[in-house]
Structures are given as C-alpha cells and as structure tokens.
Amino acid sequence: MYGDLANKLVIEAKRTQQLNGKPNKATKLPMYNDEIVRNIITEVNQLKQNAEFLKENEVMSQSENKVVKCQYFVNSLCLERNKRCLLAYQRLRCDALDSMIWENNGMDSSNQDSNDLSHEEQEYLREYADLITDLKVGALSDIDISGSLTPPSDVFIDVRVLKDAGEIQTEYGVFNLIKDSQFFVRQSDVERLIQQGYLQKI
Amino acid sequence: MDVNIDDILAELDQDTTAVDYKVDASSSQNAINSTNDQTVLNSSLTNTKIQPTISLEKDYKLLLRHWQNERFSPELLPYPHLLMERLLRRVSTQIESIELISMNLIDNDNVDTSKNGNNLNMLPLLVMEAELERVKFVIRSFIRCRLSKIDKFSLYLRTIRDNEGGNDRSINGLLSESEVVYHQKHFNILLKIFNNSILQHLPSELQAINDTEGSVNMIDAPDWDKFVFVLVTGPPNSNFSEDPLLIKSQDKFYYNVTVEELNEDIELTVGSIYVLRYSVIKTLLTDGKVQLI
Amino acid sequence: MALPAHLQETFSSEEVRFLVENEPIKIFPRITTKTMARTTSNNTKSHTNNDSSTRHTLITMNKFPLNEMIAMKSMEVSLWLALLLKQQNKCNIIIPEWLTVNSLDRYVKYETKYSDRFSSLPWNWLVLSKILFEKAYDDFNDPVNELRQRIQDLRELRQVKVLKGLSYLNESHLQLDNLSLTEINELRPFIVGTMNKLREVHSASLDHTETNEGENLNIDEDASFGSANYDGSRMVT
C-alpha cells in the first residue's frame, strides 16, 4: 500500500528520538536510511504519473467524474503523506545535528560517525557549525553562547595540594603548589590538576 | 595603561542615562515591552534634562524576569533591545575592568599567594568575577532559549515578516540583530537540505514548505493555549491605584480574565499562583502584571 | 536544538538554586571596609595605581557591598555574595527568622491542621534551608539536625497534600498558593503535560467549525469539491 514505506521511515525516526531522549547524553544519529528514502521517492514518482494520467482522464470523461475524483484524492493524499514523512524524518535528524553542534561547543567534530550521515547532512552540519561560529564573534562575543548551560556555582573553591606540582600561573598571580598547602582558586583554573590528582577540593 | 577606568565608567554612565531614565520614569506599563522601549529612548534623547536614575539592580532583575518568561512561554517573546544593549555593554566593560585590575595586581606584586591566597586585595576581584559569570550565564541561557524557539517557529516567524508587507520591521522588533541573521541563515540551510534531499524530487506542486491548504498545516504556530504557571505580581510600578484593570474587593486586588473556550471567568489575585492557559494571560504578561514561573 | 530538550519545558534544580541565590540575605561582616572606601571616594579622585577600591564595581548592584562592610553591623547582600564571603570567613550569615525550631514547629502545626492549604513558607524555603544547612551550619543557634528533620517533615506533609490536589486536574485552571519554586518546578511536567492533554480532549469535543479538519482542505485548487456533514457519515457498529 502507498505510504507503508514512509511509515517505516517515521518509525525509525521515532526510535532515534527515543534514543536521544535522555538528558546529559550525547546526541547520536543512526545511519541515514538512503534506501527507504530513495524507494519513497520512486513511489512518489509513480504517484505523480498516476496523477497526470488522472488529470487527462478527468478532462476526457465527464461521466466518470466521481471515480476520477476519488482516485485523484487518494493519489494526492498519498503524495502528501509521503512528503510529510520524508520531511519529518529529515527535520528530526537536522534537529539532532543542531544539538551535536551545541554539545560540542560549536565544532562539528563530534562522536558522530560521519559515514552515518548523508552528504547533504554532512554539508548541513558544516554550515550550521559555521553559523554558530559567526554568532559567537558578533555582538554576543563576551557571552560565549555555546558555553555551559549549568548555572555557575562555586566559581572559586578551596583546594589542598596533594603532591608538589610546581608553580602555576593564573589571572591571580603565581601559585606555588607545595604539598599540604591550601589555596583559594578559580575552579576552572585548576580543573585539570584536580583530575590529575595534584589537588583536592576541600 | 592608557585607558583610564574612570573614563570607561563615565562612558558607561552616560550610556545608561537615556535608557535607565526609561526604566524609572516611563509609565512602566510596558516595562517588559520592547517596542515601547524604542519610543521612550527617542523622547529621552531630546529631553536630556531629566535626571536619570541608574539602576543596575533593576536591570538585572528585569533580565531574570525576561529569562523566566521566555523559558516558559510557548511563543517567542519580543527581544528587550535596550535592556540587552545595556547589559551587554556592562558585561564587556566589566571584562576589561577585571583584566586591568588583575594585571595591576600582578604588576604590583600585590598578590600574596603564600598564605592560602586569601588576600583581602583579591576578594573584590573574586566577587566581580563571580558576578560576571552569573550575568553571562543568564544571558547565555536566555539567548539559547530564544534560538531554540526561533528554530521551532522558523516558518511561522517568516510568515509574520512576510505579512508585514515585506518589510522587516515587526520581526526586527521581535528579534535582535544577531537573531535576525541566525533565523535567516538557519532557515536557508534547512531549506537547502530539504530541497536537495527531498523537495526537488517531488512534483512541483508539492515543493512548498509553507503549504497551509493541505490536510495538515505545514506552518507550526505556538500553542497559544498551553498551560503555564503564573505568579500575579500586579502593575510593574506597584502603583495599584493607576491600573484600570485591577479590581479591588475587600482586602485583595485581582484581575478578571476569561477562558473563552469554556466561557469561564477567573479572578487572578495579586500574589497568587495559578496554572492557566497562556492565551488567557498573554496581555497581562506583556504589560508586566504577571510573571511566568 | 539550541536548548537541550530537558530544559525546554522546565528549569533544572540548579537553575532554581541560581534564582534563589540572587535573593538578598542579611549578614554580619567580620571585617570593616567602609572607612577605607570613604576616604578614597571623598577625597579628590586619586588615580594612583595602588588604589584599586574605586575600580571595583559590580554590574548587578548599585553599590559595591565590599566597600560598605562594617564589622558586626548587619547588612543585606545577595545570597551568592554572602556565601562567597562566608566561604572566606569574612561574614556570618544571619539565619532568617522562619528557619528556627520554634517557627518551623508552627509551620508544621499549620500544615497538619489544614489538609487543603499550604502554609505561607517563603517561596524559597527548601532551597534556602538546604544551602544554609550546608554552607552556614555554624551560624545556626538551633541544632541543625533538628531543623533538618522539621524541614523534612514539612516537605512530606506538603507532598501528601499535593498528591491529593492533583486529583483535581482539569482543562480550565488551578490555583496553587504558597507553593514554593522547587515544589512548582518538580510538579511542572506532570501538571502541564496532563492538563494540556485534558484541554485537547475537551477542545476536540466542542463544535468550533473553524478548527475542524477538512474545513481548510483544498487538495486541488481548481476542483471545488463539496463537503458532507461528518455526523451523517458516521456509522456506529
């Protein structure tokens, strides 16, 4: 039946949506279903030919008006339905691509396997990344709009030095990190050192 | 250092003059309404005699309110042009100040990091930085929320623009300059991928993306009746006697609103919290008499 | 999407906390900075590099509170600033009146007495108490564990009422006085999600012809097909 393929495509979209529904999880797209998309487009062309045939017939046979009309309606609705499914599928994927750009701070290098994207999608991803890059340097350059959406808390923290780490240079001067000494520092300045086990948050 | 911080501050004050006058002296009926912003700016430029009150605090509170309203309203709210202009300028000036001060600290070897770094000289700077991070966060979250709505209502916003006889005035009132550019460019690349992967393969009569005649309307509009949480604040200037819509009975003030679909009147008491259809309180929201929470 | 899906319908708990941190709270400074500030600002402006106090300005406050501090003289500052000063041992936080065993006991009494309304606890009671228990526990006069227990009691008492109230969801409106921001925020997805759907069901049952599907149906512009009455075409089996 016409529209069955389109349905398959939308069910796939639904699955993608469910996969990406969890918060704090990197957005990912499954392989672009080129085959179904192409088959739907073939179906569309078939429907288009039917439509043209019906249009010619309508002019010729007035007596079969209602028959032609019904056939024509069914045909138009199938076309419309296929279009909606194709667009909904593509739109969902585009939204996901947008999310990837934001999650990756405006870069288009994500953990997304680019082989899973269509050529058009790869191009879209690049163009959207460029768009965000442009946005970052304009009037909003001070805001870092692709930065964190978690409210700042504890911008400054107390840390204890667990092992000697030498001197570090920050906006607030030079800190000499000698074991067991304590400092009040900007969290973002020492994130790495905490991870590496040189410092401990108190 | 050629730049004198006092000059920067003086400039900042001057900048805020025109606009801050508006925050306090305008009837503030439209404290939240940006188009009104525009008019008041013009009038205040010609009338510079009026003593301005600079209220950084009020501006920040207003920003928080815009942020909350935007997050919960189903539609894209008008961009608060002048407020944002002031805030962005302050952020930028503050970034420079912080740089100057911290450089200065280092130059003078003022920083005594040996004892816990708990230097009194540093504390003010820490406070400035912490505050700056907070302001940047709200603006960022506010803009990001707006961008996601611009994407969601991309086509709808275009029809608003096109219905205004092809000029960009109304959409420019709704969006900031960078948002206009973002909207246009994102629309273009979305249209491009739609065209290349789908639409160009369809019969020409099916290639439209703004078809409203088919069995499903292609233009997604905001859900005007969406339920929202509302705090009734009363008129923005707290001047209860000058608000013609405000009704006083016994010891409470309230607004009367109607849910048209249900033909039902509701009293919205100042200070109370309601869950209501957005359409019911849309005007009160524009006038700053209720707030979304 | 420019805003992650989980932030599109609601605030995160961190965002609620952020809002609360902007509210004023009273502190006792442990240091005096006020005189220093006055000397510099009253004299003709000094431009020496050492004098940094005039350079410190904030962009969300009209004054620079750090220049206004007098030891043990209470003043009001934003909570986030109070917490930063507290962390640096530069102030004590004055615990709000309502956050005492006595006062909380009264609230508990009220919540127990009335099964259909909420006591007028401050709109930030949950967040503020949590923050202060954590960051300013040495500023309390009452034992923190007793306070904590009462906050927990209040929380549970109110949750029971909320649950009861939720059976009154409808397609028109709700009034939820004295509910705090945290309580609103955690209930939001459920309340909004359910009420929106109830509204859709109700709206569908109304006969507003202009929103009926098919009304603007016009698949082929050059064909003017008539439309029949829906009801006539229904067959109930």
Added chain:
Amino acid sequence: MGYYDIDDVLTDACEIPCKFKHDIPGLGYLENNPGKPIRNNSKLLLPLWLARILAIVGEDPVQEDGTMLDDAESIPFVELMTPDAFSAKVINAIKADPVSLDVHSISPHFFALAIKWIALFNDKELAAIVTELMLQRAQEINNHASSVTIDVKRQIDITGDNSTVYSTNAGNLGNNNNSTFLLTLDEFEKRVYKQAHESYKDAKRWMYHK
C-alpha cells in the same frame, strides 16, 4: 502537535475500519487487490490520514444533468466505522477499571487517536469517558513517577558529612516488579511519565546530594 511531530505523524497512520460507498475502479490496491476495483459496501482498513478525508469528500453535488444534490444526498466516498480502540468492549473495560486497562495494547497512540476521533464528530460522550480514563491513570502515573527511593535516614543524623545513597526505581520502563502498569502506558502517558520522573529525580538528587 504539528506537521513535523513524529507522534502526530504516527497517530495519523492508525488504521480505521471504513466502508466504501461507491464502486471505484482501480483502487483495489487499497485492499491488496491491485488492478481490481473497489466495490460499494466493501469494508477495509484505511490509515486515518486517508480515511478522514475520504469520509468528508464525495460525489460532486453538481450532477451530470446540472442539478444540485442536497448535502444529505451527496454521499462521501467512505463511511468511518468505530475503530476497535473505541469499541463497546473497550469502553466497558474503561468504565470498569481504568487503571488496570492495557492502553498500550489497545493503541500505542490511544489518547492522540481519541482526540482526533472526538474532533471528527464532536463526540462529547467519548470525550467524557476519555477524560475520566486519563485522570484516573494520571494519578497512578504520578505515583510511579514520583517514587524515587533515596536513603534519607542515613543523611539526616549526620550534619556535616552527608553521604547519600540514592537509587531510582522504575528508571527504565519495565525492569522491575511494580512496572507492569508502566507497560500499559500509551505514548502520551509514557512521555508524561518520563518527564515527571526526570523532574522528581532531579529535585531529589539536588535536595539530598551535596
């Protein structure tokens, strides 16, 4: 809602039993009979996106002899018949015990479909039944969504150090014993459940986590 809404697209694919009211040659493919005609009074399942339009358009009111047909006489191409989802059997089950009804198995898009169906006929009776069903189940959904177990006791008696153990049950649909109910949710209910659950969890995590 909306053109691009995946759930709405899927709801439109729900199949509705229909009866054709005309002989239409060439439409046999609708009932897996390509090339054959569809006969008057033949019954078949059509997706909602097709059925709802064929049910309102039909024979041209202008006849070949130029006279107009009354609205009543202009017969639409198909008649819609009540889908199983709203059959008397289901309605009775709803009335009997809404909470234990397996809505998902009736239709994964039960409520969305109900709204579309109600809108077609402004069916107030069905609307009332569906509203009651939704309300009753909503309470149950909320109970499940808000059951986030956190070991609170451990934390209360220690003032400074709060090492909180928290775990959530029902975090995933259908992975523990009291989740049978959750398996009966339709797509709308699932979404409300998930969002509500995330919200309660987030609040609790924040409240009890340092």
